[in-house]
Structures are given as structure tokens and as C-alpha cells.
Amino acid sequence: MNSDLLTILLPTLALTGWALLLLLVDLWIPREHKGITAVLAAAGLAAALGLTLSQGRLPAMTDSTVMVISDGYALFLDVLFLASGLAGVALAHEYLKRANIANGEYYALLLFSVAGMMLMAHAYNLILIFLALELLSIPLYILSGINRPRLESEESALKYFLLGAFSSGFVLYGTALIYGATARTDLPGIFAALQSAPVNPVIFILGAVLLLVGLAYKVSAVPFHMWTPDVYEGAPTPVTGFMAVAVKAAGFAVLGRILMAAFPTVGKDLTPILWALAALTMLVGNLAAITQKSIKRMLAYSSIAHAGYLLMALVPFSNRLVNSDVQASLLFYLVAYALTGLGAWAVVTALEKQNGDGLKLEDYAGLGKSHPWLALAMTVFMLSFTGIPLTLGFWGKFYLFRTAIEGGFTLLAVIGVVTSLISAYYYLRVLMYMYMRAGSPSVERAPWLQVTAVAAALAVVLISFIPNVLLNLAGNSLLLLP
Amino acid sequence: MSPAVIIFIVLALVAVACAVAMLVSKNAVYSALFLVLNFATIGVIYLMLGAPFIAVAQITVYAGAIMVLFLFVIMLLGGENLRLGEPLRGQRLIGLIFGAVLLAEIVLLLIFRSGMDQMVGTLTIDTSPAALGLEMFNKYSLPFEVTSLVLLVAVIGAVILTRVDPIRRPGKPDQDRKDQSGRQA
Numbered sequence: 001m002n003s004d005l006l007t008i009l010l011p012t013l014a015l016t017g018w019a020l021l022l023l024l025v026d027l028w029i030p031r032e033h034k035g036i037t038a039v040l041a042a043a044g045l046a047a048a049l050g051l052t053l054s055q056g057r058l059p060a061m062t063d064s065t066v067m068v069i070s071d072g073y074a075l076f077l078d079v080l081f082l083a084s085g086l087a088g089v090a091l092a093h094e095y096l097k098r099a100n101i102a103n104g105e106y107y108a109l110l111l112f113s114v115a116g117m118m119l120m121a122h123a124y125n126l127i128l129i130f131l132a133l134e135l136l137s138i139p140l141y142i143l144s145g146i147n148r149p150r151l152e153s154e155e156s157a158l159k160y161f162l163l164g165a166f167s168s169g170f171v172l173y174g175t176a177l178i179y180g181a182t183a184r185t186d187l188p189g190i191f192a193a194l195q196s197a198p199v200n201p202v203i204f205i206l207g208a209v210l211l212l213v214g215l216a217y218k219v220s221a222v223p224f225h226m227w228t229p230d231v232y233e234g235a236p237t238p239v240t241g242f243m244a245v246a247v248k249a250a251g252f253a254v255l256g257r258i259l260m261a262a263f264p265t266v267g268k269d270l271t272p273i274l275w276a277l278a279a280l281t282m283l284v285g286n287l288a289a290i291t292q293k294s295i296k297r298m299l300a301y302s303s304i305a306h307a308g309y310l311l312m313a314l315v316p317f318s319n320r321l322v323n324s325d326v327q328a329s330l331l332f333y334l335v336a337y338a339l340t341g342l343g344a345w346a347v348v349t350a351l352e353k354q355n356g357d358g359l360k361l362e363d364y365a366g367l368g369k370s371h372p373w374l375a376l377a378m379t380v381f382m383l384s385f386t387g388i389p390l391t392l393g394f395w396g397k398f399y400l401f402r403t404a405i406e407g408g409f410t411l412l413a414v415i416g417v418v419t420s421l422i423s424a425y426y427y428l429r430v431l432m433y434m435y436m437r438a439g440s441p442s443v444e445r446a447p448w449l450q451v452t453a454v455a456a457a458l459a460v461v462l463i464s465f466i467p468n469v470l471l472n473l474a475g476n477s478l479l480l481l482p
Numbered sequence: 483m484s485p486a487v488i489i490f491i492v493l494a495l496v497a498v499a500c501a502v503a504m505l506v507s508k509n510a511v512y513s514a515l516f517l518v519l520n521f522a523t524i525g526v527i528y529l530m531l532g533a534p535f536i537a538v539a540q541i542t543v544y545a546g547a548i549m550v551l552f553l554f555v556i557m558l559l560g561g562e563n564l565r566l567g568e569p570l571r572g573q574r575l576i577g578l579i580f581g582a583v584l585l586a587e588i589v590l591l592l593i594f595r596s597g598m599d600q601m602v603g604t605l606t607i608d609t610s611p612a613a614l615g616l617e618m619f620n621k622y623s624l625p626f627e628v629t630s631l632v633l634l635v636a637v638i639g640a641v642i643l644t645r646v647d648p649i650r651r652p653g654k655p656d657q658d659r660k661d662q663s664g665r666q667a
Contacts, residue, residue: 005624016631024640065621105642112635119628131628138632142639157643 019111026104041107085114091238105480109139129376144235165219177207219251232300241345269320281308316407328475336396343456365439377457
């Protein structure tokens with residue numbers, strides 16, 4: 001290994017090492033005190049966060065074998081993944097105790113998954129992208145099934161595993177075809193091969209489309225979304241929250257990286273596909289969410305819908321003029337979605353009972369009276385999901401639609417606006433239950449969940465007053481284009 | 483005919499015969515063993531094509547590891563005495579149709595093979611195991627290490643998901659399961 005590689009991957013390697021140690025140390029921590037493991041895991045994530053931030057001043061660079069890259073895009077995403085990991089730990093601790101599944105391995109697996117995501121953000125080679133995808137997915141297959149004797153949890157894990165393996169097959173097959181067409185697996189090499197050497201267009205486009213399909217499974221874009229509601233419903237709620245936010249972010253991170261670093265010259269072939277995927281995902285996700293009675297399923301469909309909005313950001317990827325806007329709006333929306341999503345899932349986790357009840361919309365009746373802070377936080381999240389002003393979600397959608405229109409996809413932006421209006425129906429219904437129906441919801445005493453929810457709500461509101469700061473951060477983290 | 487062609491014809495005949503025997507044999511264990519033989523012959527064909535690494539990988543991974551797993555599963559589940567039926571109707575017909583399509587595809591490719599060589603980028607690389615090993619541990623050392631991590635995580639997962647939990651009283655999981663299935667029914 002050369003030294004550049006170590007420099008670029010230092011935070012990832014530190015986190016991986018910490019996860020391995022945690023696995024060992026956990027053996028000496030008694031079952032009643034698994035909180036220690038949680039604190040240790042959080043410390044590891046915080047340390048990796050510190051290392052990542054300390055790398056902020058490094059120039060963008062790749063290593064000599066062109067396996068990994070370090071640039072603003074990757075660092076921005078690293079911070080997002082590590083913060084999601086911290087929230088994942090906060091969400092999990094009390095829930096695991098309540099559900100009597102306090103495993104120390106939970107945190108180690110979470111750390112491995114975050115390490116896989118960070119590797120994904122830095123990967124600059126299709127081989128490494130595939131391996132990072134596996135490294136982030138396999139721990140999540142296991143975590144979905146960690147509530148083992150519960151049938152829903154087992155079903156969720158098995159479904160997720162089978163469909164995940166299926167989608168990995170697509171990614172691998174696409175990689176093989178792209179390698180067959182260009183004889184390269186590193187992204188800049190593919191870009192160069194497309195420009196200079198004669199490349200068989202059929203094979204190449206077939207490979208690119210297969211790669212796209214595989215990643216569309218991962219981010220649950222319609223029509224590859226069927227697994228999402230079942231998996232999200234059956235998995236333990238903290239895992240679902242982490243999956244809904246971080247895995248989606250990782251999927252879009254690598255989609256954006258591949259599209260913008262390797263495929264900009266085949267834009268006219270791929271843009272229509274992305275357009276259709278984005279439009280379908282927005283429509284189906286939002287329409288299906290309307291009929292859901294369970295809050296977990298509703299949020300699952302909502303996460304599908306948001307994958308559609310995120311895809312919209314990527315549609316004009318090949319247009320050099322709006323390239324930086326594409327990236328800035330994608331990253332901005334990922335942050336907005338992550339904060340809102342993690343907060344909303346924290347509230348859901350707080351209301352879930354030990355036996356898995358408390359997940360229906362009716363269970364939220366009267367929350368506004370009994371737990372005003374939690375209800376207020378949930379209100380902020382629902383408004384932010386809808387895209388109402390004074391929340392981060394509004395600015396996220398605003399920048400997305402602006403990017404789409406600048407790229408010349410006005411119809412897509414119109415679909416986005418219309419589906420956002422539709423989504424108001426089911427998001428605001430939660431508010432109606434919380435404030436206008438009488439009821440006595442039972443909320444578990446879980447300080448960390450409430451801290452996470454309130455902190456996320458504060459961030460969603462406060463950052464919405466200074467959206468430019470975040471947008472500039474996202475926009476300045478320009479990809480290193482070949 | 484050159485000796486290479488003769489060897490190839492023999493290997494090809496054995497491979498096809500094994501594949502057919504695997505399909506028609508009544509005992510699942512025989513089927514699995516015929517598949518091993520088929521994999522081995524394909525491995526020798528790879529060797530003839532000048533790809534020793536793939537040949538060895540074919541033998542160790544497919545004929546070795548995967549088929550041993552197959553045999554374990556067949557014997558543990560008592561699959562060798564299973565009556566040959568069709569669990570899903572119409573599979574034979576669909577199989578025939580797909581087989582015909584594949585055959586037609588291959589024949590068409592053989593007829594219109596002009597342009598085939600431009601389909602894929604041509605590479606002249608050293609495929610000896612030594613050269614591959616050098617590549618793997620120099621240029622591809624990072625993916626290699628990440629693979630080991632992926633396998634480690636998978637092992638941890640297998641342990642977690644199959645471990646009998648000491649904290650749950652024996653019988654409790656079954657109780658849970660019954661409650662669950664009762665509620666779903």
C-alpha cells in the first residue's frame with residue numbers, strides 16, 4: 001500500500017480498526033451494561049469525524065493505483081455518514097434494551113457499515129465500488145434480522161439479503177460489460193477510453209444501464225423498490241432509520257460519482273433513463289404512501305419518493321454548465337433528507353412499544369397534548385419532508401427544482417412540485433392525528449431519542465435560515481473531474 | 483487433426499455427456515458428482531486456452547468448495563432419495579424454450595461472427611498465476627483487503643444469526659414464534 005492510499009483512507013481505516021477492537025472488547029462487557037459499548041462506538045465515530053474534518057485542507061488527490069480519491073465531495077459525504085452513524089447509535093441503545101436484543105455486535109456492525117459507506121464515497125474504481133457496496137450492505141442484512149425470533153425481522157433480513165444479492169449481481173455484470181467495452185475499471189480510465197478509443201456502444205451502454213439498475217435497487221428507485229416497504233417495516237426501527245438515510249446517501253454518492261466522473265460523454269443515452277426513473281419514483285412513492293396506515297410503511301414509501309427527488313438532481317448530470325449545481329443540490333438535499341429522516345425515525349422509535357405496537361397512525365393521536373416537544377419536532381420533520389418554507393426541506397427542494405429547470409427539464413420539475421403537493425396530504429395527516437385527535441399515546445422514556453429528535457428539528461429549522469452556507473459547502477466540494 | 487483439437491473434442495464430449503447425465507440421473511448425489519466431473523473438464527479446457535489461474539480457480543472453487551457444499555446439503559436433507567417430480571408445473575416447457583433460444587443465439591453468433599472481435603476491448607496481459615499474484619498484491623491490494631473485511635463481516639453475521647441466545651430462556655423463542663404466527667393467521 002502506498003502512503004497516499006493511507007492518507008486518503010485514514011479515517012476509514014481508523015473506524016474499521018475501532019470496530020474490530022470493539023468486537024473484542026465487547027466480550028468483557030456484561031449484558032446489562034451494553035451502554036458502554038454504545039458509548040465506545042460513538043467515541044470511535046466521533047474520532048473518525050475529527051480525523052475527517054482535519055483532512056479538510058488536503059488537496060484533492062488520488063493514489064497511484066487510482067483506487068481511491070480524496071476530494072471535497074467525499075469528505076462532505078464522510079461527515080454525513082459519520083453523523084448518521086452517531087445518530088444510529090443514539091437511536092439504537094435504548095431500543096435494543098427495550099426489545100431485549102442488546103447485542104454488542106450491533107454497534108460493531110454499524111461501524112463496519114459506516115466504514116463501507118466512507119469507502120464508497122472515496123472509491124474511484126468499479127471494483128472497489130462493488131466491494132464497498134457489499135461492505136456497507138452485509139452488516140445491514142444482519143442488523144435487519146437481529147431481532148431474530150420475531151418473524152417480521154427474519155423476513156426483512158431474508159428479503160433484503162436476497163434482493164441485495166440480486167442487485168449486486170447487476171452491479172457486477174454491468175462492471176464486467178463496461179470492462180469488456182473499455183478495458184478499464186477506474187473511473188477516469190473509463191472516461192478517457194470513451195473519448196479516445198473506439199468503444200462498442202451496445203456493450204458499453206448495456207453495462208452502464210445494468211450498473212444503474214443495480215444501484216437503483218440500492219436507493220430503492222421505482223420500479224426496483226418492491227422490497228423497501230417490507231424490509232423497512234420488519235427491520236428493528238433504529239436499523240430502518242439508519243438504512244433509510246445512510247444507505248440512500250451512499251447509493252446516491254456513488255451514483256453521482258460514477259455519472260459525473262466516468263459517464264458525462266454518454267449523457268444523451270443515460271439521461272432519458274434517469275428522467276423516467278426519477279419521474280416514476282416520485283409519482284409511485286408519493287401515491288403509494290397515501291394509503292398507508294402504518295407509520296413505518298408510510299415513511300418507507302416517503303423514502304422512495306425522496307429517492308425520486310434525489311434522482312431528479314442527477315438527471316442533468318452530463319451538462320457541464322450545471323455540473324456544480326447538480327452536485328451542490330444533490331449534497332444539500334442529502335443533508336436535508338438525512339436530518340429530517342433521522343429525526344422522524346427517532347420519534348417513531350420513541351413511540352414504538354416493546355412488543356412492536358405503537359406504529360399505527362392512530363397511536364400518534366393526542367401526542368401534541370401529552371408530549372408537546374416530541375410532537376413539535378415531528379411537526380418540523382413532516383413539514384420539512386413536504387418542503388414547506390422555514391425548514392431545510394424547502395430549500396432542498398428549491399435547489400433541486402432550480403437545477404432541473406436550469407438543465408432544461410422543466411416537466412420533471414413540474415412533476416416534482418405536483419408530487420410534493422400530493423405528499424402534503426399524508427405528511428399533514430400525521431399532524432392532524434397528533435394535534436386534533438384525542439388519545440393517550442405512550443412514549444418510552446428514552447432521553448437519547450428525544451435529544452436526537454429535538455437536535456435534528458433544531459438543525460432543520462436553524463440551517464434553513466442560512467441555506468447559502470451549506471450550499472456553498474456542498475458546491476465548493478467540487479468533484480475532481482478528469 | 484492436431485493433438486490439441488483431439489484433446490478438445492474428447493473434453494467437450496465428456497463435458498456434454500456429464501451435463502446430460504447430471505440432468506437425467508435419478509439420484510441427486512450422482513447428479514452432483516456428474517456436475518463435479520463437468521466442472522473439472524471445463525477446468526481442463528481453460529488450461530488448454532492458456533488460462534491456468536482460472537483453471538485452478540474453477541477446480542478449487544467450483545468443483546471443490548461449492549460442490550462439497552452441495553453434497554453436504556443434499557445428504558443432510560436426505561435429498562438423494564427424493565422422487566423426481568416437478569414442484570412447479572411447466573418448468574420443463576419453459577426450460578426447453580429457453581434452451582432453444584440460447585442455442586439459436588449461439589448459432590446466429592457463429593454465422594454472423596464478423597464484427598465479434600470488435601465487441602470487446604482486446605488486452606494482451608500475462609495470465610500466469612505469478613503475474614496475477616503480483617497484480618493482486620500490488621495494484622489490487624486494497625480491494626483484496628476489503629474482500630477479507632467483507633468475509634469477516636459475513637462470518638460475524640452467521641454467528642450472530644445462528645447463536646442460541648443465553649439470555650432468552652429456552653423455549654421462549656418458540657413461544658414468540660407461535661404468538662407471531664398466531665397473530666398473522
